[in-house]
Amino acid sequence: MATAANRKGRTSNLGERRKQPITLKTLKPRWKRAMEELGREGLVALYRQMFLVRSFEQRCEQMYQQRKIGGFLHLYMGEEAVGVGMLAAIGKDDYVCTSYRDHGIALARGIASRTLMAELFGKVDGLSRGKGGSMHFYSKEHNLLGGHGIVGGQIPIGLGAAFSAKYRDSGQMSLIFLGDGAVQQGAFHECMNIASLWKLPAIFIIENNQYGMGTSTSRSSAVQDFTSKGPGYNMEAIMVDGMNLLDCYSVVADAVAVRRKKPKPLLIEAKTYRYRGHSISDPATYRKKDEIERYRDIDPISQIRSLMAENSWLDEAQAKELEREVRDEVVDAVNFADESPPSDVAERGQHVYAE
Amino acid sequence: MGTMNITMREALNQAMAEEMERDETIFLMGEEVAEYNGAYKVSEGLLDRFGPKRVWDTPISENGFCGLGIGAAMTGLRPIIEFMTFNFAFVAMDQIINNAAKTLYMSGGQFSVPMVMRGPGGAAAQVGAQHSSVLDSIFAYFPGLKVVSPSTPKDAKGLLKTAIRDDNPVIFIENELLYGVSGEVPEEEFTIPMGEGAVRAEGGDVTLIAFSRINHMLLEGIPEFQKEGISVELIDPRTVKPLDLDIIARSVSKTHRVVIVEEGHRFAGVGAQVADEIYQRCFDDLDAPIARVTHAENPLPYAKHLEAVSLPSVAETIRAAKAVLYRA
Numbered sequence A: 001m002a003t004a005a006n007r008k009g010r011t012s013n014l015g016e017r018r019k020q021p022i023t024l025k026t027l028k029p030r031w032k033r034a035m036e037e038l039g040r041e042g043l044v045a046l047y048r049q050m051f052l053v054r055s056f057e058q059r060c061e062q063m064y065q066q067r068k069i070g071g072f073l074h075l076y077m078g079e080e081a082v083g084v085g086m087l088a089a090i091g092k093d094d095y096v097c098t099s100y101r102d103h104g105i106a107l108a109r110g111i112a113s114r115t116l117m118a119e120l121f122g123k124v125d126g127l128s129r130g131k132g133g134s135m136h137f138y139s140k141e142h143n144l145l146g147g148h149g150i151v152g153g154q155i156p157i158g159l160g161a162a163f164s165a166k167y168r169d170s171g172q173m174s175l176i177f178l179g180d181g182a183v184q185q186g187a188f189h190e191c192m193n194i195a196s197l198w199k200l201p202a203i204f205i206i207e208n209n210q211y212g213m214g215t216s217t218s219r220s221s222a223v224q225d226f227t228s229k230g231p232g233y234n235m236e237a238i239m240v241d242g243m244n245l246l247d248c249y250s251v252v253a254d255a256v257a258v259r260r261k262k263p264k265p266l267l268i269e270a271k272t273y274r275y276r277g278h279s280i281s282d283p284a285t286y287r288k289k290d291e292i293e294r295y296r297d298i299d300p301i302s303q304i305r306s307l308m309a310e311n312s313w314l315d316e317a318q319a320k321e322l323e324r325e326v327r328d329e330v331v332d333a334v335n336f337a338d339e340s341p342p343s344d345v346a347e348r349g350q351h352v353y354a355e
Numbered sequence B: 001m002g003t004m005n006i007t008m009r010e011a012l013n014q015a016m017a018e019e020m021e022r023d024e025t026i027f028l029m030g031e032e033v034a035e036y037n038g039a040y041k042v043s044e045g046l047l048d049r050f051g052p053k054r055v056w057d058t059p060i061s062e063n064g065f066c067g068l069g070i071g072a073a074m075t076g077l078r079p080i081i082e083f084m085t086f087n088f089a090f091v092a093m094d095q096i097i098n099n100a101a102k103t104l105y106m107s108g109g110q111f112s113v114p115m116v117m118r119g120p121g122g123a124a125a126q127v128g129a130q131h132s133s134v135l136d137s138i139f140a141y142f143p144g145l146k147v148v149s150p151s152t153p154k155d156a157k158g159l160l161k162t163a164i165r166d167d168n169p170v171i172f173i174e175n176e177l178l179y180g181v182s183g184e185v186p187e188e189e190f191t192i193p194m195g196e197g198a199v200r201a202e203g204g205d206v207t208l209i210a211f212s213r214i215n216h217m218l219l220e221g222i223p224e225f226q227k228e229g230i231s232v233e234l235i236d237p238r239t240v241k242p243l244d245l246d247i248i249a250r251s252v253s254k255t256h257r258v259v260i261v262e263e264g265h266r267f268a269g270v271g272a273q274v275a276d277e278i279y280q281r282c283f284d285d286l287d288a289p290i291a292r293v294t295h296a297e298n299p300l301p302y303a304k305h306l307e308a309v310s311l312p313s314v315a316e317t318i319r320a321a322k323a324v325l326y327r328a
């Protein structure tokens, strides 16, 4: 695994040059191995999951326009490979936490789209009976320790789960997703040091979509290569292509294989891009159209679709069929959420304190 | 003396612009305040007008840039630190409480901290538990801080100018839902002193006391009180600390009954302090125990109907008014 130190000099800015979609010819050995490991069935499943995240969120946008969803709505579109790829490489027992941009992470964690949509509709069948909303998806069953509204707020929580795993000698890992903007919070730095000092099984994943709201990383960070944050804390750090599912999957799979037995942390920077504005109310006029186009060219979902076609794992008809199924699933989720009743008003006072 | 009809957002913007024009040591710093013109557009145009030396976009490092403001204030500058919302000031709480509030005292009067920390606070619309905190009472608790919570464009402008000129750290809590509300504001230069409340509506039966957005809710609800045959007097203290007890006492001596309505929680909320002050000063004037209408004792839920039953309402205030009037 490459560290920041031995990758020095490599520019990390995908945004500056046009990247080509991956093909069988351009597969790196690590990605090839990932493909073999996943097999046709595994890769189709991940393709389906990415497509589900995309379709689910497209539907969320519509539901927001129809005022079925309120409050803030932060979409993950464009970043699907990161959550789906990385979560495919861990087990059910491992812990996950993230920011308010949590729909993709929750779906990739295997939480039913019905339950998530019901939460977005503020209904009783939602994950938190409507008390959390878009930014705060929690699932004890799925070891999802929350979508967090305060930038960087999830980092110490994920660190605590890693500490707990090591304390209990459970072999569990804790995946902590955070944005490029969150790197500038003190919490990130405090937790990086503690994780390294105490060799905790934490994987810090910087989802570098290159903007925190309207501020590009060049205006918020003194360094552009976030893997450089590892060495200062004596922590291994690696850059992955966040538009490439196989890259995301394989890095975490390799990291986890080593760390289960001998806990230690890892820092991953996943270079990615959000297609939409920061939230649904942000028109994102600070970004140029051709920048978005550049990333559309390497769309994480189409890349895997064409790779599988090239490898004769999924032909056009099969892909269409699968996509129709997924769209039906999302329509079903919306109908379910629509029909789910609002929770009783007494729900308001529930769960303030543990009984 | 002419007036102009402007929004709260414009009023705040004008206050900052006028003061920045007057005093070069004033700068504005916060997330998205410069190039994006503010998450809620309160700082619109200020970067263009004053340039990047005076208007700063920060990384998401509240503890750092808020503390920076304190250090700058201790060394000759007059910072305006914007929190995108006050929920994010929790990250900077150590600097606000341990340094902004206490430095003048700890240094035996050597270092004052002339600084404004401002941004929207309170509930918006379905933004959930972590984005809806009401922090007025938390800041008001600490000696050394002043706390302003304006409800009209005029007050926002006059009080923000005063806050900027104040040599103390001032917590200036705006309300997201009021940014678009318009009102008459004097065309010529003016300021409003802290610790001076305003009578929003005159009446004889019950004194209602409210800050910020709640004033609008109650003003709109006045016809409903009238339907019940209740004549209310609405007092807006405008600043939480210092608190204008005189204006409250005058009203209480007339109505003898008080309902305090607040967006924050009941336990140790601002209303608890206001009630205590009234009991100390106006005990003999009161014909009934003071009633309080507050945010329910739960974090604010996302679902609209649960949110609605968590926040104070006109209906609840009418019930409280009837209680202090001993009418069932």
Ligand SMILES: Cc1ncc(C[n+]2csc(CCOP(=O)(O)OP(=O)(O)O)c2C)c(N)n1
Residues within 6 Å of the ligand: A099, A101, A149, A150, A151, A152, A178, A179, A180, A181, A182, A183, A209, A211, A212, A213, A278, B031, B060, B062, B084, B088, B091
């Ligand atoms: C402590 C704190 N400060 C500010 C905000 C407002 N805010 C919400 S998201 C965001 C940008 C975060 O950017 P990044 O970490 O890159 O995550 P992304 O949204 O790109 O996924 C900001 C400033 C917040 N929620 N919490």
Ligand SMILES: [Mg+2]
Residues within 6 Å of the ligand: A179, A180, A181, A207, A208, A209, A210, A211, A212, A213
């Ligand atoms: Mg980002």
